[in-house]
Amino acid sequence: METLFAELAKSLVSGLIMGMVFALVALGLTVIFGVMDVVNFAHGEFLMIGMYTTLLTSPILKVDPLVTLPLAGLVGAALGVMCYYGLVRFLLRGPMVAQLLGTFGLMLTLRNLALLFLGSEPQIVHEGLLVGKSYVFGPGIVLESTKLAAALLSIVSFAVVWWLIRRTKLGMALTATSLDAEGARYMGISTERMNATAWAIGGASVSIAGGLLVNFWPVDPNVGLLFTMIAFATVALGGFGSIRGAFYAGVIIGLIVYFPPAWDALSNFGGLDWPSIHSFKYTFVYLIYFLIMVFRPQGLFGWKQ
Amino acid sequence: MPLLEVKHVSKEFGGLVANNDVSFVLNEREVMGLIGPNGAGKTTLFNCIAGHFPVTRGQIVFDGQDVTALKAFEVSRRGLARTFQIFQASGDLKVRENVMVGAFMHNPSRSKARAKAEATLEFLGIADAGDHLMTELPVAQQKRVALATALATDPKLLLLDEVAAGLNRSEIEDMVALIKQINTDKGVAVLLTEHMLEMVMVLSHRVIVLESGRLIADGEPEAVVKDPEVIRAYLGDHIVSDEEAAHA
Amino acid sequence: MEAIKNALDFSDFPRLDLSLAGAVFAFLLLFPALPHSSFAMATMIQFLMFSLYGMGWNTIGGYAGQVDLGKAQYNGIGAYTTAVMMVRWDVPFWVSMPVGMALAVGWSFLIGYPLFRLKGHYFSIATIATSLVLKDLFEVWDFVGAATGLQIPIRSKLPDFLYLQFRHDYYYYYILLALFVVGILYLNAFRHSRLGFQLRAIKDNEDVAKSLGIDAHWCKIKAYAVATAFVAVVGSFHACYNFNIEPEDVMSLDLSVLIAMMALLGGAGSLWGPIIGAAILVPLKSYMGDWLGAASGLEGLNLIIYGGIIMLIAAVQPRGVWGMVEAVRARRRGGYAAS
Numbered sequence: 001m002e003t004l005f006a007e008l009a010k011s012l013v014s015g016l017i018m019g020m021v022f023a024l025v026a027l028g029l030t031v032i033f034g035v036m037d038v039v040n041f042a043h044g045e046f047l048m049i050g051m052y053t054t055l056l057t058s059p060i061l062k063v064d065p066l067v068t069l070p071l072a073g074l075v076g077a078a079l080g081v082m083c084y085y086g087l088v089r090f091l092l093r094g095p096m097v098a099q100l101l102g103t104f105g106l107m108l109t110l111r112n113l114a115l116l117f118l119g120s121e122p123q124i125v126h127e128g129l130l131v132g133k134s135y136v137f138g139p140g141i142v143l144e145s146t147k148l149a150a151a152l153l154s155i156v157s158f159a160v161v162w163w164l165i166r167r168t169k170l171g172m173a174l175t176a177t178s179l180d181a182e183g184a185r186y187m188g189i190s191t192e193r194m195n196a197t198a199w200a201i202g203g204a205s206v207s208i209a210g211g212l213l214v215n216f217w218p219v220d221p222n223v224g225l226l227f228t229m230i231a232f233a234t235v236a237l238g239g240f241g242s243i244r245g246a247f248y249a250g251v252i253i254g255l256i257v258y259f260p261p262a263w264d265a266l267s268n269f270g271g272l273d274w275p276s277i278h279s280f281k282y283t284f285v286y287l288i289y290f291l292i293m294v295f296r297p298q299g300l301f302g303w304k305q
Numbered sequence: 306m307p308l309l310e311v312k313h314v315s316k317e318f319g320g321l322v323a324n325n326d327v328s329f330v331l332n333e334r335e336v337m338g339l340i341g342p343n344g345a346g347k348t349t350l351f352n353c354i355a356g357h358f359p360v361t362r363g364q365i366v367f368d369g370q371d372v373t374a375l376k377a378f379e380v381s382r383r384g385l386a387r388t389f390q391i392f393q394a395s396g397d398l399k400v401r402e403n404v405m406v407g408a409f410m411h412n413p414s415r416s417k418a419r420a421k422a423e424a425t426l427e428f429l430g431i432a433d434a435g436d437h438l439m440t441e442l443p444v445a446q447q448k449r450v451a452l453a454t455a456l457a458t459d460p461k462l463l464l465l466d467e468v469a470a471g472l473n474r475s476e477i478e479d480m481v482a483l484i485k486q487i488n489t490d491k492g493v494a495v496l497l498t499e500h501m502l503e504m505v506m507v508l509s510h511r512v513i514v515l516e517s518g519r520l521i522a523d524g525e526p527e528a529v530v531k532d533p534e535v536i537r538a539y540l541g542d543h544i545v546s547d548e549e550a551a552h553a
Numbered sequence: 554m555e556a557i558k559n560a561l562d563f564s565d566f567p568r569l570d571l572s573l574a575g576a577v578f579a580f581l582l583l584f585p586a587l588p589h590s591s592f593a594m595a596t597m598i599q600f601l602m603f604s605l606y607g608m609g610w611n612t613i614g615g616y617a618g619q620v621d622l623g624k625a626q627y628n629g630i631g632a633y634t635t636a637v638m639m640v641r642w643d644v645p646f647w648v649s650m651p652v653g654m655a656l657a658v659g660w661s662f663l664i665g666y667p668l669f670r671l672k673g674h675y676f677s678i679a680t681i682a683t684s685l686v687l688k689d690l691f692e693v694w695d696f697v698g699a700a701t702g703l704q705i706p707i708r709s710k711l712p713d714f715l716y717l718q719f720r721h722d723y724y725y726y727y728i729l730l731a732l733f734v735v736g737i738l739y740l741n742a743f744r745h746s747r748l749g750f751q752l753r754a755i756k757d758n759e760d761v762a763k764s765l766g767i768d769a770h771w772c773k774i775k776a777y778a779v780a781t782a783f784v785a786v787v788g789s790f791h792a793c794y795n796f797n798i799e800p801e802d803v804m805s806l807d808l809s810v811l812i813a814m815m816a817l818l819g820g821a822g823s824l825w826g827p828i829i830g831a832a833i834l835v836p837l838k839s840y841m842g843d844w845l846g847a848a849s850g851l852e853g854l855n856l857i858i859y860g861g862i863i864m865l866i867a868a869v870q871p872r873g874v875w876g877m878v879e880a881v882r883a884r885r886r887g888g889y890a891a892s
Binding site for chain 3: 039087090091094095096097098099100101102104105106107108109110111112113114115116120221225229232233236240282283286287289290293294297
């Protein structure tokens, strides 16, 4: 009984932790969508670049990987702004197809730039203050400190972005643009600048998520797609454009995907032994997207229909 | 013979009441004007009748059949065609192809649909525009194409939503003549909303007035514009030319 | 009867287009007789395959304007049906191909019904999601060989027309070329058909289309089924041509995206668009892969250039190469002067 409880608690904690990171991954996507109704298919590639930024700069600067997070954020923001002015601005003039095509092209380019310069080998952070350390909470609950730090810093980053959007002048201008771009323009708010800001915020937050993730998740050039899909599912669940929704939905998806006892129970369902049910955990992410979009397109917390 | 019967129709969006207990009857071959100030719920009523919105309460009978629960494509197949206030053409279809889409409704074969489209374009006096893209035409011609497309479905009733918007004086006169022609030559009944009161007065056999979602008048054009309630509701707080005010 | 007349009616194209098309067709017909490397032959086969994929995609993605990014799942259904039936029950290609097509179309109806309640991006992402779900299932399904896939046994006597196994690639080439011609004729009839017109009207403005008696939801599902049939047939062929199939190969997202990219690049919603797209991207991809691929130590460079081209097209002319041609022609024709 005690081991079952410990097992459950452990799963709950790991689900929550991944959920926080997922929320931060989805945040960037939902901010960009909220402000300009553009879906960025290269979102996961921004995450990948954040991961590599932390991975590569921490040994060079001889600092802990966590210290490089602001740098990852900066790189992500710069990349976001570059993508907006260099590409997305032009895509907006065309039909929706142009956005799909364009951000897919971006995805291919970023992914293969990483392949060309960094190789296809999966890499992970080996040295750091927290790497390899863990805390023991009660019987059986062992928590890797890297994951704990990732969860906490995700919440902090999420809170900073939330504050930025809800409590600052810049954020209000962003919100005004997302509600009524033309109206905001009459009030002297430049749509161009707001769009670029959304891309900066989106790029920065997902890159920081990458910097956190690389502490315990190996990075390779193809890591992005899975996270793009997770971000889509999260944003769909939370409601496209909803920031609060992205947070709750991230946690829900984290719990669903990282709840091993549930998967074990499913595997042994009806006395059958389905050895591979674990590998279905992401399949459920795709299913969630599909089901939510069909049956509740506004998401659980959506305000944009 | 009644063609369209709207019985106690209400439409609510969330808490907002757009149409409130609207009832009227439109007869075969009749031209009816639907007027009312901005936001009175005219376009909403159109969308309810044509099946684009489900009604909240009430019943709509068209050509002897209850069409209340039918979807837009089912309603239109029964002989109710419409034009849209904001007509956006992305420009993929040529004018003739556009009209053919309408003609295909009752002609599955391409050659017949094509012949029908040509005849309809001819009837509306834009036969020479067939090979052009919608986006290449001036507004007045685009409106004619939209009218032709709707007409190619051989409707019994035509709903025209602000068909004169964006047209100049002489174009409006042409449009009035065209609608008269459609009504008399083809025997199509017409329900139109229009900002241009003058046009409604010239065309309509009967006029109904919506205000804040409610129907406040139903009768001959001359009688309706003399109705004190209509004057107060519509003309009173609207910009009215001196001439019209004196006339009323 | 009229369908046949429509299939052969190319009269709305200028003579220049038709002579070009004729010249290209003559080249395709004679290609195996010309001196060529086996790499060139393989590239031509890829070109024909992707033309067919693109033609199919064009019905739903081009004419109806619903950007489908999940076509790989139907490729997988076609390929797996043929492979499973050959490996397990020794059924010839010409039987398994229609079965695979029917299964794929059946599946497309099943998921098409909920799928087409979605629009725009939401639809596109959902098609990706459904395709990935099916791929994940195939990766653990032992009956179809799970992640390692299936290997079709080589026949004892070659060439074998029943099982589509040949020693020389030109057999495959001509079979594909025949399918290619059938595909073009079918699509020519399709674009002249009532459904073709209805789909274009839906793409133009769905509300207007509905007011013209068009059941938009059902029309999209039908077009989706047509697209699926094309892709499933090529999938069946792919199984025989490659001998060896696995989920990562026949059902990957990359394949879905590639299909859409080629049609969009060439010009979605036009008869020649997908063929033009395949003619540009397939050789580009395979030759760049050859020159700049793993061997040269510049792995990824080819796809960077590829991605760059896609971005450029999206930013400059999202209606693709054919869109540029049409824009030039419209300008030459001049505007409309009201009489």
